[in-house]
Amino acid sequence: MNPPTTVTALSTYRNQTPYPFCPGCGHHAILDRLNEALNDLHIDPNKVVLVSDIGCSGLSDQYFVTSAFHGLHGRSITYATGIKLQRPDLKVIVVMGDGGTGIGGAHLLNAARRNIGLTVLVFNNFNFGMTGGQHSTTTPSGAFTSTTPGGNLERPLDVCATVAANGAGYVWRGTSFDKDLSARIAEAVRSDSFALLDIWELCTAYFVPNNQASKKTLTTILDGLGLKAGLLHRAEYPEYAAAYRKATLPQRGLSLPAPRPISPVFESPLTRPFRLVVAGAAGGKVKSAARLLGEAALLSGLWAAQRDDYPITVMTGHSIAEIVLSPREIDYTAIDRPDAMILLSREGVAKVGAQLAAMRPEDRVFALPEVADVRTSAAVSVIDLARLPGSLGKGSTALYSIAWALKELGVLPIEALLAATARQGSQYAEKNAEAIRAANA
Amino acid sequence: MREFTDGSSAIVRGALDAGCTFFAGYPITPASPILMQMMSELPKVDGVAVQGEDEIASIGMCIGATLAGARAMTATSGPGLSLYSENIGLAIIGEVPLVIVDVQRLGPATGGATTVGQGDVQFARWGTAGGYPIIALAPSSVSECYSLTRRAFDLAERFRCPVFLLTDKELNMTTNTVEVDEYDKPAVRARTALPSSEPPYRYLPAADVPSLAQYGGPGVVRFTGSTHDERGLITKTPAKVAQLNEHLRAKIEDNAAEIELVVKDLQAGASTLFVSYGVTAGAMREAVTRIRAAGKAVSALTLQSLWPVPEAAIGEALASVRRVVVAELNHGQYRREIERLARGAEVVGLHRVDGELIAPEAFMESVR
């Protein structure tokens, strides 16, 4: 997956274009420190992908000569995750504003939880610079922004504590003025874990004039919130992209799914489509019994379709299987009027009223004794469970009943159903065969 | 020889055979079986499958992975497609190849989570801001789920854009019988690496599509979702922006003939033409067989490509009929496309929005 590389490090990772930010904007300093960190890392620019979020900070990638991705607001971490999963050898650095930590909060949290090896630089200026100084998830309580004219009523998000508590490997908080910022960025990029640097800085266009903020007040805010700066957290969790490859290694090269053709060895007298509905209850193995009938149809040279219906809460209520058997391709899989119906439970019967009502005298209904009182024009016969060995249990009733009905309907040979069971090769195969034989004894 | 299988499995197989190496998705009925199968299959080919924290993350990861060399697919249903919306636009403007499976269920909102619908047809087309073209294919059988998934990967690569595979609950979750030898296997082009000397984007000639540049190769690569020049740098210069946006339009619309995919079953003397797609086209085929068996003439057109509208094929099929019946599991979303091409023929809609399929009988009753 990873082609061999020769490192072409640069003396600067900045291009010639001057930054576009307002005078005094903290983004300048952070990007200069990022450049120093890349220098320090002595890294091939092709091996770095700078993934920028949206906002003034989102413009950052354009001033670097590394590879870059500039996507949607709040989603930078998702693109970065995809890149890292595909190419774990690349250094993926995310630049996002405090705005991004809000709209993309779910991604931040889950990337930390996975400990995916990204370096996230949060350009935290306590407001949305680009859109006009609105409040963000990190705006301090009481702070004035264009959307909190009376002072912010919300508590700010502690980004560091959140990711640290949820699986991040490296968490640091500081300011754009900090001398060790470039060293910290380099340290974070070197670490193979999910690393986040919460970098406090000034938006000179909005947050500064609205709050008389300065380099000094950054400390006041920090103290006011009782937050700490510096390296806050280091942990050694397995990095996700590497862990994924390690965990899935045993599967490498295993054979992919291929068609599992069924050769016809039996014959069916059917000359037109035959539609059968099995109406039972959850846990009654209706689906798996119907599947065996479908495979028996293919073993008999027919085409089959099986459509299951059951509540989302799968362990309760009805379980219906609609099976179409046909001498030709099946282009319509619904059953409006069944040729035959197998009724196994009240829950099932409650769901098939319309189909029962559509049936005519030439159609057949096979019902367990407790549901044999249904109203339908079809001829109803009762399935006698007496022959079903008690040792097989309730789980065999559906298949037993299908075999019972098959014997009467003659749409395909019972041997085909037995052969389908044998093909299963599962732990149930023997029990299933016993149920089929019992119905035909 | 035949097999007993469903559309979800066919899509997974189609994707793997097409060279898919990355999948990210978020569980939703009726698309979850694809996610679950991809989770167990992709590791076998040294690929990656992830369950994202939501649909936004899932499609985002697919976009990132593609630019780092993967061939990616994601799968969802209506509610998830809504969350894909903004990133679909990103894949369009960033020119990122991507296969998006929408296993349609009855909407709106949570709607009928386990019931069939075809209500996302126009949503897929216009589901992101800006109104730029995408490609959408619609299989009408389990075997087409396989072949059109392959085709979707090929088209995504060819046009560097999101390609939708619009299926539905019924096709994906109903097990049916397929003649194994009859799986169509359209060729899927390999990714050709863009030389590192070339910029990642090119707008002239407008309808041309350069190969995809990838991260981690010999050169640096830039991608952006903002209006950009050929180097991937943000620009607002009107002439450049116009070039970019004309390219996004032309590469698909001017190459529509290459994308167009229909099955024509036209009968001389028929005055009614059925037009349908997806699972509803199955009932249409059944109806056509029965109508003709009864000695009546009828024509039918199955649309396997929905976007761009296969106008040439539709025009040809419309030429000799007086009446067109457009059948779909919505209130007539594609009928409007046929109406604008009908040139005098009467266009009637056959609709159903109660979570059940349109029956062959409904087609039969609509023939004149």
Ligand SMILES: Cc1ncc(C[n+]2csc(CCOP(=O)(O)OP(=O)(O)O)c2C)c(N)n1
């Ligand atoms: C989905 C979406 N909603 C809203 C916007 C508008 N928008 C652009 S930038 C931004 C906020 C940026 O603030 P921040 O992340 O703090 O970056 P800063 O400008 O402060 O560097 C917003 C809301 C958008 N681009 N996308």
Ligand code: SF4
């Ligand atoms: S608006 Fe604020 S964040 Fe944006 S460039 Fe100006 S000072 Fe910086």
Ligand SMILES: [Mg+2]
């Ligand atoms: Mg900000």
